[in-house]
Amino acid sequence: MARKKAFQPGPLPPREGLGATRARVPEGPGIRADDFVWHLVSTQRHRHPEDDIAAVAARFAEGCVVTRDGSALSPDAWLVPGTDVYFYRRPAPEVPVPFEIRPVFEDGDILVVDKPPFLATMPRASHITETATVRLRRATGNEELTPAHRLDRATSGLLLLTKRREIRGAYQELFARREVRKEYQAIAPLIDVPPAPWRHHLTKAPGEPAAQVVPGAEPNAFTTLAAVSRLAPFEELELQQRYDVPAPLARYTLRPKTGRTHQLRVQMMVEAAPILGDLIYPVLRPAEDEDFSRPMQLRCTRLEFTDPLSGAARSFAVG
Incomplete structure (x- = not known):
């Protein structure tokens, strides 16, 4: 039986409940790093109105645009096809969901909660911060909180999350099997x-x-x-x-x-x-x-x- 590949964290840690985006430079002649990131930001469907060229420049100045090995990129760095670039996206404003997540059980490994309706399980499309994962990471300060399964955004009820990345797979596989x-x-x-x-x-x-x-x-x-x-x-x-x-x-x-x-x-x-x-x-x-x-x-x-x-x-x- 093949051994499952160990989880490898990305070069940028989660921040404010959100993981960094990874994007791969497509085939072609290559592209400047700032042009590549600006293209990704400017063409996303749900973009914060203040996420402009200056905001992209600030990411580079803060060292928050990096390659797979964690090396910070300069704006004028030339990226060849196949290069993986990591950076933080800025969520667009969302309508607040007026319901709370209720804790049901917690120990050193898992957190079980009662998820309300209208709150997505994981960030997706226009629902980024108004999700159970991001809300709970921000509330607990634990950036490793990860759902072991999913509930539809419209569905309420029991949701199980793992608290540490090294045990994440064991619970996710339990649901998958x-x-x-x-x-x-x-x-x-x-x-x-x-x-x-x-x-x-x-x-x-x-x-x-x-x-x-x-x-x-x-x-x-x-x-x-x-x-x-x-x-x-x-x-x-x-x-x-x-x-x-x-x-x-x-x-x-x-x-x-x-x-x-x-x-x-x-x-x-x-x-x-x-x-x-x-x-x-x-x-x-x-x-x-x-x-x-x-x-x-x-x-x-x-x-x-x-x-x-x-x-x-x-x-x-x-x-």
Whole structure:
């Protein structure tokens, strides 16, 4: 069995919760270092309005543009194709997510939290600082905090992070090998569907917001619908009014075996009913329709596994 390659930290440490960007000089005649970094900054889709040429020059002056071996680059350094350059990007302003991350458990190795909806797990696209990883790194001062798995930005619930880079792989592999038992609660219109295994083939093209079901293809997404129960009258009425849904509502207990992108959201739509507050399924809604008072009603409520370091049984749950 091949030995896994050890994690190698980059030449610039994380700063304010964010890792440095690595960019490789493409094939061609080469380019000046300042021209290369300015091109990367000026063409990024989500750029801070004050991240101008002067701000790029300041990065060079501070020694914060470096090569793989940590050597600082001067603005006029000539970069040949294949050179890796590391520098810090400046996040664009973001709309603050008005919810807090609630700690559930912590020891010397891991941190388990209750992630709120609307907060991405890791920095991506326009969501950089308003992510669980960056918020927690800034709050704890631990720049090595790293999620062992991911939750959709719209999904709330249990998220496990490792606290030290040398143990990161053990927990990430645990999730990758599907050795973590997960349970989710989804709220959607009540449909008379019996508890059963759900099997589908899901695909999601890069850049496309929605995943697709491929009829007749070999299943690659497996979930067990464990239970369906109608909501209590007071909870049902409150959600009917908030989401403008007249139908009876139910809580669906879901136990996924795999972790395909949007797996539970798609399977709920196909086998039962779309989840309340879902802005992608069954119809893609514009981003401006996002409403903090109407989050998607999908929540990871339980994680169970055998700890890869101690061998102890671990179980975490939230309501």
